[in-house]
Amino acid sequence: MLALSGMRPCPAPFQADRTLAVGGAVGYDIAEVLQLTQERSLRDKARTLLDAPVEERLLYIREDHWIGYPAAQMVLAKLEDLYAAPDVTRPENVLIVGHTNSGKSSIVREFASRHPAQNDPHAGQAELPVIVFDAPAVPTEERLYTHLLNQLGAVTRPSEGVDGKLFRVRTLLRRLGTRVLVLDEVNNLLAANPRIQQQVLTSIKELGNDLGRPIVLTGTEVALAALRLDPQVQNRFPPVFLPRWVLNRDYLQLLASLESFLPLRKESRLASEVIAPLILEMTDGLIGEMILLVRRAATEAIRTNVECITEKLLRSLDWHSPTERNRLSAALELGAPARPS
Ligand SMILES: Nc1ncnc2c1ncn2[C@@H]1O[C@H](COP(=O)(O)OP(=O)(O)O)[C@@H](O)[C@H]1O
Numbered sequence: 001m002l003a004l005s006g007m008r009p010c011p012a013p014f015q016a017d018r019t020l021a022v023g024g025a026v027g028y029d030i031a032e033v034l035q036l037t038q039e040r041s042l043r044d045k046a047r048t049l050l051d052a053p054v055e056e057r058l059l060y061i062r063e064d065h066w067i068g069y070p071a072a073q074m075v076l077a078k079l080e081d082l083y084a085a086p087d088v089t090r091p092e093n094v095l096i097v098g099h100t101n102s103g104k105s106s107i108v109r110e111f112a113s114r115h116p117a118q119n120d121p122h123a124g125q126a127e128l129p130v131i132v133f134d135a136p137a138v139p140t141e142e143r144l145y146t147h148l149l150n151q152l153g154a155v156t157r158p159s160e161g162v163d164g165k166l167f168r169v170r171t172l173l174r175r176l177g178t179r180v181l182v183l184d185e186v187n188n189l190l191a192a193n194p195r196i197q198q199q200v201l202t203s204i205k206e207l208g209n210d211l212g213r214p215i216v217l218t219g220t221e222v223a224l225a226a227l228r229l230d231p232q233v234q235n236r237f238p239p240v241f242l243p244r245w246v247l248n249r250d251y252l253q254l255l256a257s258l259e260s261f262l263p264l265r266k267e268s269r270l271a272s273e274v275i276a277p278l279i280l281e282m283t284d285g286l287i288g289e290m291i292l293l294v295r296r297a298a299t300e301a302i303r304t305n306v307e308c309i310t311e312k313l314l315r316s317l318d319w320h321s322p323t324e325r326n327r328l329s330a331a332l333e334l335g336a337p338a339r340p341s
């Protein structure tokens with residue numbers, strides 16, 4: 001548990017003579033921190049909404065806005081490399097590993113949106129350079145192909161069998177000019193027994209070899225463990241990790257970016273020395289949790305007319321960190337009293 005100083009009204013000034021340090025681990029350029037915490041640069045859209053009706057502001061707060069933080073940019077750059085690579089018989093693949101809510105799906109969706117479908121009226125056919133699809137729950141090799149074909153709008157018949165479906169998948173992906181195929185949430189594969197898991201993973205690898213194009217998988221550490229069961233598969237899907245956030249410059253920058261999307265009439269200074277560590281603690285350093293928390297807090301700030309996110313407001317929310325939630329549900333399962341510690 002972090003030791004936090006007393007509650008402050010908004011906006012909370014940053015103490016210029018101190019270095020931010022949590023757990024004794026982090027220290028960084030004070031000038032940069034001051035810049036991040038002292039200046040609120042609202043996005044144009046958020047600024048124009050400052051005088052809009054409450055409901056309109058609340059709706060905007062719930063919208064997703066892509067934030068290109070450095071770790072995400074690095075993964076995107078890797079995906080762009082794969083995209084640009086020429087066709088080869090053993091294409092390079094990648095496994096994006098991160099906790100639930102660490103931003104994996106957002107990155108692959110952002111990547112896909114940078115390579116949208118094209119309709120060429122002259123050639124009379126569509127191109128789909130990047131395909132993102134969710135690994136089916138209860139997977140088998142056949143379910144995987146059926147799922148992919150259905151997602152591409154192709155009708156499937158049970159009589160086709162695995163080979164028939166695989167043939168159609170290959171033909172269709174070649175016709176669509178698909179350069180990168182992304183299988184999101186590969187941990188869904190873990191619903192199957194280890195033998196079927198390995199079969200499906202091998203068939204994914206072979207599909208990439210056949211097409212000569214890279215395959216991108218996303219999943220949690222559990223997926224990483226499943227891939228490890230087969231060194232042949234593991235070697236072909238080198239992992240890149242999306243770690244949890246820690247109190248450093250990138251994190252403060254993320255908070256400043258989040259704040260820039262909030263149509264609140266007063267500055268909150270999310271990156272300030274009191275609020276930044278508190279948000280980290282309440283969210284276990286997961287971007288998806290941070291965004292949910294900030295949305296909940298901003299909504300409350302508008303509804304209560306406070307118009308900024310303060311320490312007091314954050315602490316008043318009915319909110320449990322993922323760790324606390326796990327503890328609570330474990331306690332409920334065991335029939336123990338469900339009280340947060
Ligand atoms: N780069 C980002 N920019 C803006 N919001 C993001 C970003 N990454 C994640 N989020 C937010 O966090 C939520 C959870 O992220 P997601 O990509 O679904 O995580 P995962 O796939 O790892 O479980 C998203 O719905 C989105 O609101």
Ligand SMILES: [Mg+2]
Nearest residue numbers: 104105106185
């Ligand atoms: Mg996801």
